[in-house]
Amino acid sequence: xxxxxxxxxxxxxxxxxxxxxxxxxxxxxxxxxxxxxxxxxxxxxxxxxxxxxxxxxxxxxxxxxxxxxxxxxxxxxxxxxxxxxxxxxxxxxxxxxxxxxxxxxxxxxxxxxxxxxxxxxxxxxxxxxxxxxxxxxxxxxxxxxxxxxxxxxxxxxxxxxxxxxxxxxxxxxxxxxxxxxxxxxxxxxxxxxxxxxxxxxxxxxxxxxxxxxxxxxxxxxxxxxxxxxxxxxxxxxxxxxxxxxxxxxxxxxxxxxxxxxxxxxxxxxxxxxxxxxxxxxxxxxxxxxxxxxxxxxxxxxxxxxxxxxxxxxxxxxxxxxxxxxxxxxxxxxxxxxxxxxxxxxxxxxxxxxxxxxxxxxxxxxxxxxxxxxxxxxxxxxxxxxxxxxxxxxxxxxxxx
Numbered sequence: 001x002x003x004x005x006x007x008x009x010x011x012x013x014x015x016x017x018x019x020x021x022x023x024x025x026x027x028x029x030x031x032x033x034x035x036x037x038x039x040x041x042x043x044x045x046x047x048x049x050x051x052x053x054x055x056x057x058x059x060x061x062x063x064x065x066x067x068x069x070x071x072x073x074x075x076x077x078x079x080x081x082x083x084x085x086x087x088x089x090x091x092x093x094x095x096x097x098x099x100x101x102x103x104x105x106x107x108x109x110x111x112x113x114x115x116x117x118x119x120x121x122x123x124x125x126x127x128x129x130x131x132x133x134x135x136x137x138x139x140x141x142x143x144x145x146x147x148x149x150x151x152x153x154x155x156x157x158x159x160x161x162x163x164x165x166x167x168x169x170x171x172x173x174x175x176x177x178x179x180x181x182x183x184x185x186x187x188x189x190x191x192x193x194x195x196x197x198x199x200x201x202x203x204x205x206x207x208x209x210x211x212x213x214x215x216x217x218x219x220x221x222x223x224x225x226x227x228x229x230x231x232x233x234x235x236x237x238x239x240x241x242x243x244x245x246x247x248x249x250x251x252x253x254x255x256x257x258x259x260x261x262x263x264x265x266x267x268x269x270x271x272x273x274x275x276x277x278x279x280x281x282x283x284x285x286x287x288x289x290x291x292x293x294x295x296x297x298x299x300x301x302x303x304x305x306x307x308x309x310x311x312x313x314x315x316x317x318x319x320x321x322x323x324x325x326x327x328x329x330x331x332x333x334x335x336x337x338x339x340x341x342x343x344x345x346x347x348x349x350x351x352x353x354x355x356x357x358x359x360x361x362x363x364x365x366x367x368x369x370x371x372x373x374x375x376x377x378x379x380x381x382x383x384x385x386x387x388x389x390x391x392x393x394x395x396x397x398x399x400x
Contacts, residue, residue: 034085035248043215059235069093078238079106088115102199110206125167139179154225163207164190318379
């Protein structure tokens with residue numbers, strides 16, 4: 001290794017060490033991945049809500065780790081609580097959930113996206129706020145009930161994807177919460193929290209799950225908003241916390257989970273990869289010239305046949321093409337069925353019909369067509385196409 005190469009390698013190594021130090025000393029950025037898992041302490045986890053709820057002995061809480069379709073087979077009584085960025089049941093599961101609700105139970109769903117089949121069932125429509133005027137979506141949340149409503153809304157300090165209910169069934173649904181996106185008091189408030197009567201039970205739909213996540217609950221006095229939302233849940237009945245429909249993973253899905261979860265091991269892993277790359281660059285060169293790749297000769301039989309066929313077509317030599325097709329079919333009989341084609345007799349038709357699984361009459365008619373076309377002086381393009389269709393039909397019906 002030359003002196004200049006060694007200096008370049010040393011400078012590169014010092015640069016890597018310096019960047020590693022800068023990265024290691026930087027504070028970890030806020031993880032905004034939507035998890036809503038009760039064990040996650042990230043911004044959009046639900047550890048704070050779940051932990052404070054379990055410590056409250058007034059309302060019993062049970063975690064459910066299986067899908068609702070299986071859990072509702074036991075027909076428990078109470079409230080089924082869903083918190084995630086997306087909650088969408090398939091049709092069979094939704095039917096079971098609605099049947100359970102109609103028996104006098106409750107379902108509470110707080111999600112940024114709610115399945116269209118559920119909204120259609122409740123005669124509702126949901127729309128995502130775009131914030132196209134200023135590209136800002138920081139809703140201020142409030143309640144409708146006088147005892148829960150505040151003069152100042154619970155305001156988000158960061159942009160969130162916000163869903164609101166643009167159309168509702170006013171005869172069967174009650175508005176519980178609203179959201180405003182600007183400081184203009186005259187602007188129409190958006191509905192983000194409703195209660196819908198279904199059979200003997202109730203369905204609560206809340207479209208801002210971020211308001212029940214860790215970051216919002218720990219900011220200022222926003223936990224009062226969560227208290228107001230959960231105040232509509234019947235405390236005399238058991239609450240079943242859904243732990244199945246969660247965006248966050250409750251288990252390690254990668255073999256590198258432990259390695260990358262520790263800062264020291266993570267950077268050791270990165271340095272090892274960088275060392276391997278440097279070795280490949282400086283020491284992984286071939287010691288001999290590369291062997292040139294010799295491309296095999298191409299089989300141009302098809303192109304040649306296609307060119308000859310086009311030539312015949314341009315010259316309108318339809319009979320010559322027909323004769324070649326017939327000769328090709330005779331060759332097909334000899335190679336596939338091992339039958340002598342030099343003599344056409346009843347025995348020949350019978351043997352070919354048996355081996356090709358056709359009737360003897362159909363076989364004899366085909367060869368009669370061959371003789372008819374061979375005796376003609378000229379053929380039309382349509383007769384050539386009909387001949388080709390008959391031959392291919394005879395072959396394909398046997399291949400099936």
